[in-house]
Amino acid sequence: MGGTAGPPGRRRRLVTGTVALLTAASLVTACGSGDDGSDGGGGGGAADAKGTDDGATLTMWTRAATRPQSEALVKAYNASHKNKVKLTVVPTDDYQAKVGAAAGSKDLPDLFASDVVFVPNYTSSALFADLTERIDALPFAGELAQSHIKAGTYEDKKYVVPHTLDLSVLFYNKDLYRKAKLDPDKPPTTLAEWDQQARAVDALGGGVDGTFFGGNCGGCGVFSMWPSIWAAGDEVLNKEGTEATLTSGTAKQVYATYRGWVKDDIVAPGAREETGTTWTGVFPKGKVGVMPMPSTTLGLMPKDLDLGVAPIPGPDGGKSTFVGGDAIGISATSKSADQAWNFLAWSLGDKAQVDVVAARKDVVARTDLASNKYSKADSRLVAINELVADGHTPYALKFGQTFNDPNGPWLTLMRDAVFGDAQKVDKDNDAVSASLAD
């Protein structure tokens, strides 16, 4: 009875408490240890262009945004190889967190794809295995989408290959063009023509709008606006990706055009609050004249929608595109790098690129296959595939926190330029640069 109240009880509580604290502290230290105990697995060993197909089971992650393309490739590979790839699709918004948590606990899968703009985060954190020798040994190494290869090159070593390509292009509704007395075979070739054609379609009224864009979505902004800046030969970032040049005359001309669409109500309702979740769902309804869209949505458009595809033009002509999509690499901790490479090498080969990727109306990852048996049947596909060579994939270590973050500095700049106080753009550009150099 009295034992718990007297000095021995107090001592026991003290000892128990100390032991508990020490145990907790040691566990915390163990959890937090940055010790790199892995042998690295790695993919940089053998420079075998084909890898190994010996019946291994490979794990692979991809984000939901590019699920159909990944699933098609995995299904075709599993049907024709002894190795089997087990694909896990992760919600797009959770992908970075999942990769980060898995990297911390050394639980990354054998293969993981990533939005190409986030690849520098992973290469600089040594999450991918070095694939330089393997990539260079491919007979078509020089024909791979170089913007993806460049994004995945860190300290002169190559870590990823293109997995799915998603290009920004203009979709225009040919039926609405005819109704607006526009030539459906003459899409805009300058920003001014884009403006005129959007306004002509908008004048039809009856719920028809000239254009649309994701006005509250930083990712949509870089995807849609930057090609117009690149088309004029200007840059948006310095080479190192540490400084923004988003206040050039061309950039301001582009913002002013978008601003004019908002001011004159040429844009479909919802652009101001569109966070990117539904921005590709507006065009298929057939009520928008011409707008930037991801090329991966071409195969998803309604069959009865007569749509044309054109490159995104600059203010005075030219053309460019944002080469987005996913790049893929072998995780640095994979124990099955040879088998994982077998999947990657196969996925870039002629058969996979033509019979799986092109057959789905997706963009091929190799410039030498831009014209293939499927694209020949649809001139729009050739136009998209050929754009890969003119496209850019911006490189910046802090890309996500600067441009994709819904509370980041680029979205502030974009919204000030298009909806708010355009005078703030220069100051906003400084905030973008500060975030890039953070």
Place this chain on the structure above:
Amino acid sequence: MQVKAAARPRLSPRAVRGLAYATPTAVFVAVFFLLPLLLVAQMSLSDWPLLTGDQGINAPENYTDAIDSTLFWPAVRFTLLYTVIVTVILLTLALLLALLVQESRPAAGFFRTVYFLPGALGLASASLLFWGLYSPTTGPLSRILEKLGLVDDPVSFLGTPTAALLSTVFLIVWKFAGFYMLILLVGLQRIPHEVYEAARMDGANRAQIFRSITLPLLRPSIALTLLLCVTGSLLAFDQFFILTKGGPDNSTVTVVQLLYREAFQRLNLGTAAALSAIVLAVLLLLNAVQFRGLRRADES
């Protein structure tokens, strides 16, 4: 023998039983609360990028970075404003609903169920549902209002800072009013009928009964709902993450959203942990004040 027995008293069967009952909870709390808490404390004092892990102590940089962030004070102000608005509306409405359905009338059970039903839905699911309803591109609400002739142009439910805040408050009130009604209903039903009878016999009218009997005797239940509502609102995340993503123009960024942003957009677990520690300290302080108030109310 006697000396040994005095130095090490044997545990009574009752004490052993008590230990057996308490141990699973103690282990659970240690593993799932205390250990993570210690880990968060360590993270908050360390340079800890999400992708590369612990890079060593850098205190107090994470705390100064968190507070120096341009979004920190606006997020604090917004979270407090949201908490006040939601708490006042929710508590008033929940009390009204509880008073409406407290008597055992024929349809009382039906209405209690109807009011409580939204509370059975997860907050993320409810937010997604409202996001769909509010969407000017895919949602029906704006179109219905237009067809009814109540508005001429599409309604932007999330397009301005005020609209975004009010639309989110509406969702939360719809979802939680029934839940808080239930807590207050239990409190109302614990008030003995005899007290009301005596008041009526003394000639008290409805307003006097409410002011002098219902409210004072309901104080513990009101204090509990207040505690839950304030804590829940200060930790608001899901609804804003899904409905507004902190926009438009960073006008609806809450403190927990800022924490999430640090961890998963800026990939900086150290600063995110520092923000967690700050939020935890504020909540502890607030809950202590509220508990003290609750105890005083009980004593009086």
